[in-house]
Amino acid sequence: MKSVLLHCKNYKSKIGKLANHPTDISPEPIKEKKQSEKNCIVALITVEKGDNPKRCSEELDKEISAFAQDVKVKNIVIIPFAHLSNNPADSKTEIKFFEYLQDQLAYNLNVTRGHYGSDKALLLDIKGHKGNVRFREFQ
Amino acid sequence: MKSVLLHCKNYKSKIGKLANHPTDISPEPIKEKKQSEKNCIVALITVEKGDNPKRCSEELDKEISAFAQDVKVKNIVIIPFAHLSNNPADSKTEIKFFEYLQDQLAYNLNVTRGHYGSDKALLLDIKGHKGNVRFREFQ
Numbered sequence: 001m002k003s004v005l006l007h008c009k010n011y012k013s014k015i016g017k018l019a020n021h022p023t024d025i026s027p028e029p030i031k032e033k034k035q036s037e038k039n040c041i042v043a044l045i046t047v048e049k050g051d052n053p054k055r056c057s058e059e060l061d062k063e064i065s066a067f068a069q070d071v072k073v074k075n076i077v078i079i080p081f082a083h084l085s086n087n088p089a090d091s092k093t094e095i096k097f098f099e100y101l102q103d104q105l106a107y108n109l110n111v112t113r114g115h116y117g118s119d120k121a122l123l124l125d126i127k128g129h130k131g132n133v134r135f136r137e138f139q
Numbered sequence: 140m141k142s143v144l145l146h147c148k149n150y151k152s153k154i155g156k157l158a159n160h161p162t163d164i165s166p167e168p169i170k171e172k173k174q175s176e177k178n179c180i181v182a183l184i185t186v187e188k189g190d191n192p193k194r195c196s197e198e199l200d201k202e203i204s205a206f207a208q209d210v211k212v213k214n215i216v217i218i219p220f221a222h223l224s225n226n227p228a229d230s231k232t233e234i235k236f237f238e239y240l241q242d243q244l245a246y247n248l249n250v251t252r253g254h255y256g257s258d259k260a261l262l263l264d265i266k267g268h269k270g271n272v273r274f275r276e277f278q
Contacts, residue, residue, distance in 0.1 A: 004222050004223070014267055015267075016267035016268060016269075017269060019269075020269075021269075081272075082274075083143050083272045083273065083274040084143070084223065084274060085274065086274065086276055119267055119268060119269045119270075119271060120265075120267055121265060121266055121267030121271075122263070122265040122267075123262075123263075123264050123265070124261070124262075124263040124264075124265070125262050125263075126260060126261040126262070126263070127260055128153055128154075128155035128258055128259055128260030128261075129155060129258060130155075130156060130158075130160075130258050131258075132258060132260075133220075133222045134222065135221075135222040135223060135224065135225065137225055
């Protein structure tokens with residue numbers, strides 16, 4: 001699992017078409033076509049083949065929670081983003097990971113979950129302070 | 140070398156403080172404190188220890204040029220972004236890579252190069268079509 005965590009002033013997304021790559025992708029149902037959030041941590045996440053989803057989501061929960069505390073925000077956006085690796089996991093593993101991560105973060109934080117399996121327009125308005133962007137990798 | 144290529148409607152950046160992490164970082168001189176571009180490909184790039192900078196920049200040049208042709212844009216923004224790997228190269232290798240890549244792309248395209256060695260506010264307004272985001276990795 002690889003993740004880029006961004007402290008954003010603004011986040012917006014708008015779902016376009018459902019993805020058809022890789023050929024065995026199974027998009028989840030669309031609940032909301034548009035999302036937006038202000039002063040938030042946006043986590044772009046690629047789950048990879050061979051990852052332990054439970055362990056990875058627990059580790060990432062700690063990192064996101066620590067970042068949230070550092071920059072004093074309560075709003076978290078977790079986004080399935082298959083573009084941090086050439087080795088993304090299958091759809092079932094990805095969705096399971098995101099459901100688990102969302103549940104964990106939701107104990108203390110306000111969590112928005114991006115849709116899995118679509119081409120999305122994304123607005124990432126990233127703040128300019130030290131430690132504004134963090135890379136994390138777990139297996 | 141890892142890179143995330145983004146087809147953006149808008150790109151803006153504003154340099155904050157010079158980075159002091161890792162401790163041996165040597166930021167380059169600041170030529171412009173703010174940048175902006177419209178309808179462009181933004182390439183976030185992490186050069187890694189052990190990479191062959193010449194080969195990697197030639198491979199990435201091909202990928203960016205192909206992307207530019209696919210989406211019919213002429214404006215390219217290449218950004219040193221140390222957050223796609225836990226193994227970033229030293230400052231000298233990074234800067235050499237970016238100078239070389241800029242020169243290559245500039246044969247056919249309009250290239251903006253982001254500053255190496257600073258905390259930056261970034262606005263990434265990513266379009267929502269298929270193939271809007273691409274991950275590329277070379278060594």
